[in-house]
Amino acid sequence: MKRQLGFILAAVLFVAGCGPTSPSSSSPDSAKKNGDFKVALLTPGPVSDAGWSALAYRGLQAIEKELGAEVNNQQASDAQIRDAMRSYAQKGYNLVIGHGYEYNAPGIEVAKDFPNTVFVSSSGGETAKNAGAFRFALEQGFYLAGLTAGSMTKSGTVAMIGGPDVPSIASTFKAFRAGATAAKPGIKVIESYTGSNDDIAKANQATLAAIGQGADFVIHQANAAAQGVFDACKEKGVMAFGANFDQNSAAPDTVLASAVIVADPAFVDLAKQVKAGTYTGHVETYDMAKGAIDFVWNPKLADKVPSDVKAKVEAAMADIKSGKLAVPMDKF
């Protein structure tokens, strides 16, 4: 009897603990809105990562606010992706956004069975009648960060600290490397991965190791673990760059500038097309020219940046916007 009670209590704990990974994790009051237009979001990581997944969640909230849509979101990866897409489509969702290239192929596949639902993935190259992709050209922001780092480095070594080694992160790192090399040919660029988006301690350790090898500028793609990068830079007195969000205030004396995705307008724009029924499957790039990517200086450290470097970056930014300068971007 005691033993059974133990199992039952353990099961209760189990159920109670399953909170934020279940679909109900979006704000409960969202279900109250009228159900005419429904939008779902699938993210590869927790939406609380203050990075890649968080900006999609903010985009979803913007859709809810501006279009009065009913919204829901859940974290889904690997085999869960198709299941989640199908269950949203069955519940009558008009738009299902998968926030990453890995949602592209499942979206194309599921779209065949649900012609009334649109499936869009952030990056990815395949399209169908009711499925496509939109791609944030964060590479452009990383290029400018690389240009800044390459122009300002004293040691001739800069570093990039990533979470998992996935194509989207590797592509932004390539752009950073291109920018740094454009400013200072032959510059040493360290590329180091921790394997996790959540491991603050390892991000810290990897950054310390890179600084130990001489890096005096560090950019990251570590999402929730970014503070570990900034902390190591602060401790050793070197400069860092923010990524995805404007992270200049996360470590105000350390983060020189941030490569930012301005996601909300792109998400709302996409949802508007779907709502109006004008969406056709295509791949759309949201870049600097569209205002979706930005490079934001930290005003507190403005005097640390020489005016010629600032001018060089401004000029490159204008060239990127006009199309004169093409930043390398991997297809994936």
Add this chain to the structure above:
Amino acid sequence: MIDAVVNLLRFAAPVGLAATGETVGQKAGVINIGLEGMMLVSSYAGVVASQSSGSPWFGLLVAVMASVVLAVVQGFFTISLQADQVVAGTAINLFALGLTGTLYRARFGASGQLLSVPKIPRLGPGFDALPLFWIASLVVVSWALYRTKWGLALRASGEFPPAVEAAGYSPNALRWQAVLIGGLFAGLAGAHLALGISGSFAENMTVGRGFVALAMVTFGRWKPVWVFAASLLIGYADSLQFELQALNIGLPPQFFIALPYALALAVLVFVGKGTAVPAALGQPYRRQR
């Protein structure tokens, strides 16, 4: 050189502290699969307490208390109710992940924040408080387990509890003590991860360190000194892989990330023989009548 040693101890300590406590628990016959969850909960509690009070030492206290509360839950299920230890521990892990995620989002917003909270200050040139405690605890735990009557009775509770009962001790009382000590160490481990190293919190920030600590206990053949050495070795492999990545050798990063685990497996191939495992590990003890 000294810097390298300090850093090694600093980054190996979360796993090492948890493994030291877990050695005591397993010696008494209780395996704590919920170690990961206890570390995570103490990390979260420590960060919130440090942020709201401004004192990392208060954060440390709250972190340890939070972990000990979970240890009481674990003890209640596995010792008092004699539930399956693996099931109860797994439930604690899932509960901890859900609880900390929900509380974090409720407090800091659904899209999260890059928190920066007061960290435990370093003692002297680079030396951290909790890694020093880890080294000190090695001496104390070894002495208590192998040089005291209490330690003998505790180890017997993990080998053949009826004999402990016959000798006039209560195996379950000893197991309770071991579980609470394990909870204390898990709390220190989580606190060091969050307040000693990171000064921040992210969902699931322990990223499997509790499971690595469990592996270290097996790796170290249930002997505190060897568990300590195993934790240091894996910690060294971990710091080495970042040094190697920073050298720009050009090998794929997965190779380096897997290095500590590959090393652990390789060592286990050589030392994995024998029956060092406590005979009654994982078995609930019912009093003889």
